[in-house]
Amino acid sequence: TQLLEQSPQFLSIQEGENLTVYCNSSSVFSSLQWYRQEPGEGPVLLVTVVTGGEVKKLKRLTFQFGDARKDSSLHITAAQPGDTGLYLCAGEYGANNLFFGTGTRLTVIP
Amino acid sequence: GAGVSQSPSNKVTEKGKDVELRCDPISGHTALYWYRQSLGQGLEFLIYFQGNSAPDKSGLPSDRFSAERTGGSVSTLTIQRTQQEDSAVYLCASSFQANYGYTFGSGTRLTVV
Numbered sequence: 001t002q003l004l005e006q007s008p009q010f011l012s013i014q015e016g017e018n019l020t021v022y023c024n025s026s027s028v029f030s031s032l033q034w035y036r037q038e039p040g041e042g043p044v045l046l047v048t049v050v051t052g053g054e055v056k057k058l059k060r061l062t063f064q065f066g067d068a069r070k071d072s073s074l075h076i077t078a079a080q081p082g083d084t085g086l087y088l089c090a091g092e093y094g095a096n097n098l099f100f101g102t103g104t105r106l107t108v109i110p
Numbered sequence: 111g112a113g114v115s116q117s118p119s120n121k122v123t124e125k126g127k128d129v130e131l132r133c134d135p136i137s138g139h140t141a142l143y144w145y146r147q148s149l150g151q152g153l154e155f156l157i158y159f160q161g162n163s164a165p166d167k168s169g170l171p172s173d174r175f176s177a178e179r180t181g182g183s184v185s186t187l188t189i190q191r192t193q194q195e196d197s198a199v200y201l202c203a204s205s206f207q208a209n210y211g212y213t214f215g216s217g218t219r220l221t222v223v
Contacts, residue, residue, distance in 0.1 A: 042203070048211055
């Protein structure tokens with residue numbers, strides 16, 4: 001079973017603070033993706049990381065794929081209320097299939 | 111359209127009735143996925159279609175659940191004899207290749223009363 005655990009499960013912070021969300025597994029994935037989901041909508045892809053140790057930046061968001069391709073982190077700098085949402089990591093395994101993590105629900109308080 | 115379209119957006123049904131949920135994927139995407147999301151939770155995989163291959167049904171929770179994909183495009187998820195525990199948001203996604211990411215629809219919120 002490709003279990004992807006995310007931590008923390010819930011996170012509530014003040015606007016302007018920094019935060020890191022973690023995605024961990026005992027399985028190796030060929031790629032890992034991060035999605036953000038807002039209420040009433042489907043998840044939206046933020047980034048895909050493929051190479052072990054890879055770091056990608058998307059404005060105030062920094063994504064890192066672990067060297068062994070088993071884990072990943074998402075760091076947000078100077079969080080804003082618009083960052084509020086459910087953050088999901090998803091690992092690619094097999095042919096054209098993703099396994100989704102348990103999710104981190106982030107609330108940024110103005 | 112340019113995105114994944116799901117209908118209906120909301121469905122309220124009585125326990126024991128059958129329901130059909132529809133997904134219209136992005137044109138050219140060969141892979142189509144159904145997921146279920148209970149309130150505030152992550153995504154539970156249900157079924158996966160890839161081209162003309164036999165679907166991966168390993169996530170279907172019971173034999174009351176079935177899905178079809180006609181002509182490699184539109185898919186229908188059918189739930190027979192609905193139960194209250196079937197209440198959830200049912201999300202459909204399509205992709206060209208997994209590592210290009212999935213494009214999700216907005217989901218169908220199913221409520222069984």
